[in-house]
Amino acid sequence: MVNIRDYLPDTSLLNETARAESIENDRLLRLIKAGRIVIPQNPRRPHPPCAIGEGCRVKVNVNVGTSRDLCYPELEKEKAEAAIKNGAHALMDLSTGGDLPAIRKTVLSTPVPVGTVPVYEAVRRAGSVQDVDADLLFNVIRDHCRDGVDFLTLHCGVNQDVLRSLKEDPRRMGVVSRGGAFHVAMMAAREEENPLWKEFDYLCEILSENQVVVSLGDGMRPGCHEDASKEAKTVEYLNLGRLARRAFQLGIPRMIEGPGHIPLEQIGYNVRMIKEITNHAPLYLLGPLVTDIASGYDHVVSAIGGAIACKHGANFLCMVSPSEHLALPRVNDIIEGTRASVLAAHIGDLLAGREDARKREIMMGKARQELDWERQFGLSLFPDIARSIHDRDTEQETCSMCGDLCAVKMVRDLFISPDGDRQAKEK
Numbered sequence: 001m002v003n004i005r006d007y008l009p010d011t012s013l014l015n016e017t018a019r020a021e022s023i024e025n026d027r028l029l030r031l032i033k034a035g036r037i038v039i040p041q042n043p044r045r046p047h048p049p050c051a052i053g054e055g056c057r058v059k060v061n062v063n064v065g066t067s068r069d070l071c072y073p074e075l076e077k078e079k080a081e082a083a084i085k086n087g088a089h090a091l092m093d094l095s096t097g098g099d100l101p102a103i104r105k106t107v108l109s110t111p112v113p114v115g116t117v118p119v120y121e122a123v124r125r126a127g128s129v130q131d132v133d134a135d136l137l138f139n140v141i142r143d144h145c146r147d148g149v150d151f152l153t154l155h156c157g158v159n160q161d162v163l164r165s166l167k168e169d170p171r172r173m174g175v176v177s178r179g180g181a182f183h184v185a186m187m188a189a190r191e192e193e194n195p196l197w198k199e200f201d202y203l204c205e206i207l208s209e210n211q212v213v214v215s216l217g218d219g220m221r222p223g224c225h226e227d228a229s230k231e232a233k234t235v236e237y238l239n240l241g242r243l244a245r246r247a248f249q250l251g252i253p254r255m256i257e258g259p260g261h262i263p264l265e266q267i268g269y270n271v272r273m274i275k276e277i278t279n280h281a282p283l284y285l286l287g288p289l290v291t292d293i294a295s296g297y298d299h300v301v302s303a304i305g306g307a308i309a310c311k312h313g314a315n316f317l318c319m320v321s322p323s324e325h326l327a328l329p330r331v332n333d334i335i336e337g338t339r340a341s342v343l344a345a346h347i348g349d350l351l352a353g354r355e356d357a358r359k360r361e362i363m364m365g366k367a368r369q370e371l372d373w374e375r376q377f378g379l380s381l382f383p384d385i386a387r388s389i390h391d392r393d394t395e396q397e398t399c400s401m402c403g404d405l406c407a408v409k410m411v412r413d414l415f416i417s418p419d420g421d422r423q424a425k426e427k
């Protein structure tokens with residue numbers, strides 16, 4: 001039997017994490033022990049800590065990776081660097097084309113936690129989904145752990161009960177999670193149970209040997225709003241609840257992955273239900289996408305859904321890029337998608353009542369009232385954009401929107417003293 005102690009951060013990592021999150025050491029340790037915070041940190045690859053879960057800042061993951069049709073490892077490196085530069089806290093390498101171990105090594109050379117989905121490589125190694133067996137899958141998982149991957153998305157909750165639900169309560173889009181679809185196809189072709197479900201304890205042994213965090217994948221995330229209330233998703237949630245409990249008993253840190261396309265009004269109860277049945281494990285969401293018809297702007301759609309989800313307890317947002325549903329993202333798509341997710345995460349921090357996030361808002365209000373552009377740029381989530389838009393028209397005290405009719409300046413000069421105190425000026 002493994003023990004959660006194997007994963008507990010040493011004193012210096014604990015101190016560093018507590019400082020970064022503005023959280024007391026004792027509380028941080030208590031929440032880690034309770035399975036409500038994870039710190040993905042493969043000992044083979046030291047990097048600054050990234051705590052995910054209750055009481056921590058909302059974190060952002062960005063997916064990079066090749067496909068068979070577009071396989072340029074240098075482009076993936078550029079995307080990974082652009083994501084980090086724009087605020088990503090973690091990366092996932094979802095490559096399916098080219099030399100997968102070599103590309104993974106490139107992504108692992110970055111200074112952030114890295115996740116992977118081993119079943120992708122298992123399918124490539126086998127040559128077809130039908131030929132992936134349990135041994136191959138576990139071997140690939142072991143290889144990713146030994147390479148230094150910090151967290152693995154594993155679709156352990158896609159079992160025969162889920163398959164039955166898909167048949168009895170069919171969905172318009174079937175299965176849109178690539179990993180989920182692989183497992184469904186493997187199970188159907190081989191007429192076998194998912195080895196990750198059936199041999200979950202064995203999987204946990206591999207993870208514990210390598211101190212790797214499991215992210216219990218949402219293979220049944222709905223692919224359109226019409227599918228949001230179908231049975232398969234709920235059956236998988238219940239499975240994830242059982243697996244989260246078992247992982248906790250075995251001392252394995254785990255995150256839970258959550259829904260894709262769901263209407264805005266359904267976000268609250270979905271998030272709260274997952275949190276409840278997984279004993280408040282850290283929740284990692286793709287989206288939620290609150291409309292199906294904004295192709296090209298799905299990063300905005302996802303940021304809206306992500307912010308609402310944070311209100312109800314989501315902890316980790318997966319970037320959705322403008323090219324979602326359309327093509328493999330390019331560098332600019334990664335930049336735009338990352339920025340939208342960072343924005344949603346900040347709103348999540350505000351909704352969670354984080355004092356540091358609130359203070360920054362107050363400081364921005366003050367800088368705007370004082371027409372202090374340098375401080376406004378510095379406080380902006382994206383200073384370079386703010387500066388370039390402002391400076392393109394004028395470098396005067398006001399901006400070009402109202403020019404000499406600047407409302408802020410007019411009223412400030414009338415009622416507010418130069419030091420910013422809200423006192424009527426003496427005439």
Ligand code: SF4
Pocket residue numbers: 398399400401402403405406407408409
């Ligand atoms: S010019 Fe108009 S938009 Fe610009 S700071 Fe003044 S009030 Fe705001």
